[in-house]
Amino acid sequence: MKRLLAFALVPFALAAIVGTLLLYPFGHQQRTGADLGLGQYPVKAEVIAAEAGPCSQGAPVEGEQMCVKLRVLMQDGPLPGRVMEQTMPTDPGTPKFAVGDDIVLSYAGANPESETSYQVVDFQRGGSLMLLAVVFAAAVIVLGRWQGLAALIALGVSLVLLVGFVLPAILAGEDPLLVAVVGSGLIMFVVLYLTHGFSARTSTAVLGTLLSLALIGVLSTVFAGLTALTGLDENTTSLIGVLGTPIDARGLLLAGTVIGALGVLDDVTVTQTSAVWELRKADPGMSWRQLYTSGLRIGRDHVSSAVNTLVLAYAGAALPLLLAYALSGRTFTEVVTTQAVAQEVVRTLVGSIGLVAAVPITTAIAAAVAIREPAGGADTSAASRASQGAAAGAGTTRLTPKRPGRRRPRPETSD
Numbered sequence: 488m489k490r491l492l493a494f495a496l497v498p499f500a501l502a503a504i505v506g507t508l509l510l511y512p513f514g515h516q517q518r519t520g521a522d523l524g525l526g527q528y529p530v531k532a533e534v535i536a537a538e539a540g541p542c543s544q545g546a547p548v549e550g551e552q553m554c555v556k557l558r559v560l561m562q563d564g565p566l567p568g569r570v571m572e573q574t575m576p577t578d579p580g581t582p583k584f585a586v587g588d589d590i591v592l593s594y595a596g597a598n599p600e601s602e603t604s605y606q607v608v609d610f611q612r613g614g615s616l617m618l619l620a621v622v623f624a625a626a627v628i629v630l631g632r633w634q635g636l637a638a639l640i641a642l643g644v645s646l647v648l649l650v651g652f653v654l655p656a657i658l659a660g661e662d663p664l665l666v667a668v669v670g671s672g673l674i675m676f677v678v679l680y681l682t683h684g685f686s687a688r689t690s691t692a693v694l695g696t697l698l699s700l701a702l703i704g705v706l707s708t709v710f711a712g713l714t715a716l717t718g719l720d721e722n723t724t725s726l727i728g729v730l731g732t733p734i735d736a737r738g739l740l741l742a743g744t745v746i747g748a749l750g751v752l753d754d755v756t757v758t759q760t761s762a763v764w765e766l767r768k769a770d771p772g773m774s775w776r777q778l779y780t781s782g783l784r785i786g787r788d789h790v791s792s793a794v795n796t797l798v799l800a801y802a803g804a805a806l807p808l809l810l811a812y813a814l815s816g817r818t819f820t821e822v823v824t825t826q827a828v829a830q831e832v833v834r835t836l837v838g839s840i841g842l843v844a845a846v847p848i849t850t851a852i853a854a855a856v857a858i859r860e861p862a863g864g865a866d867t868s869a870a871s872r873a874s875q876g877a878a879a880g881a882g883t884t885r886l887t888p889k890r891p892g893r894r895r896p897r898p899e900t901s902d
Contacts, residue, residue: 489690510666535560553577624639645678670746683757691853696752696756698848699842699848716740716833755842767858797838
């Protein structure tokens with residue numbers, strides 16, 4: 488059965504590797520922000536004074552908009568150590584800055600001596616995000632130990648593949664959906680095998696993920712066409728206009744759907760595979776049908792919560808948009824059928840269908856593989872088998888029964 492799994496997965500793994508080599512933009516010179524007219528450079532600074540007052544010079548006028556005047560100390564950039572003034576409106580859409588805040592200025596690259604060349608844009612968050620990342624990594628390692636460490640390494644590999652392959656290939660003009668499928672396949676192989684090891688159990692989860700991901704890709708393509716989704720929201724339109732590269736906006740939408748569903752699919756397929764293996768270990772006499780039925784019952788509970796998680800994740804990401812539509816006075820049908828909301832609906836429902844389908848697909852494959860594995864749960868690595876054997880040898884002592892010998896007669900003694 489392991490050979491059959493390898494026969495099924497090796498072509499897909501080779502296709503992912505070859506696709507990556509073909510789609511990667513070797514020799515492509517990606518234009519920078521300065522080339523695209525986006526020459527804004529971040530400059531770190533600290534607020535050393537803040538004073539509220541009218542936005543214009545002179546005495547305040549009734550009804551005039553109020554501003555806050557900041558004195559900021561440059562920490563880097565063309566003039567580190569220089570103090571400059573920045574004026575910002577105090578409207579609800581502007582962040583509130585106070586003395587002691589570490590902020591980021593946007594430098595346009597013009598005259599560094601002019602205050603108009605700078606603009607306050609955001610807070611500095613590097614230190615806080617680093618602290619959060621350390622806490623996250625510590626929590627994963629404390630609970631998962633070596634497997635948790637492997638999961639963190641796999642997460643790093645995923646980020647490298649996204650930033651180093653998916654983004655450059657799309658920016659170079661390659662088909663976004665094709666890039667997403669190839670990139671997701673490569674991420675899936677690397678992450679699952681790196682986290683869970685090379686075994687029949689992991690290969691089963693990989694195959695289930697692969698089939699479910701293919702279903703999501705097909706469904707997203709079909710329903711994006713049926714619902715006439717263009718993918719041309721405000722951000723995508725601005726990106727295409729600035730780049731000047733013929734990027735397929737609908738393909739970009741579909742690529743986001745595929746990549747977004749991959750993480751949840753991994754969770755479902757790995758859990759289902761582990762459940763079937765544990766059922767087989769608990770009762771080696773179970774048939775394929777019994778394993779499939781029992782695993783499916785577990786999967787129903789899991790998929791119901793996973794679908795809810797996916798829906799809430801998309802709803803949370805689109806919450807500002809939903810609030811804006813709630814104030815528009817339009818009916819529910821009108822809101823749902825708009826481009827911005829409809830694409831989120833298609834993403835959510837297509838991803839949920841893929842999750843639902845992943846349960847019976849993965850459970851069926853896992854049951855077929857598990858009944859052909861040794862009943863004692865022998866799908867472990869060589870190191871694990873060796874440690875189990877050592878533990879068994881240390882915990883038991885072989886007793887060799889002694890041969891019954893002839894009893895010597897006691898010598899008689901005379902009185």
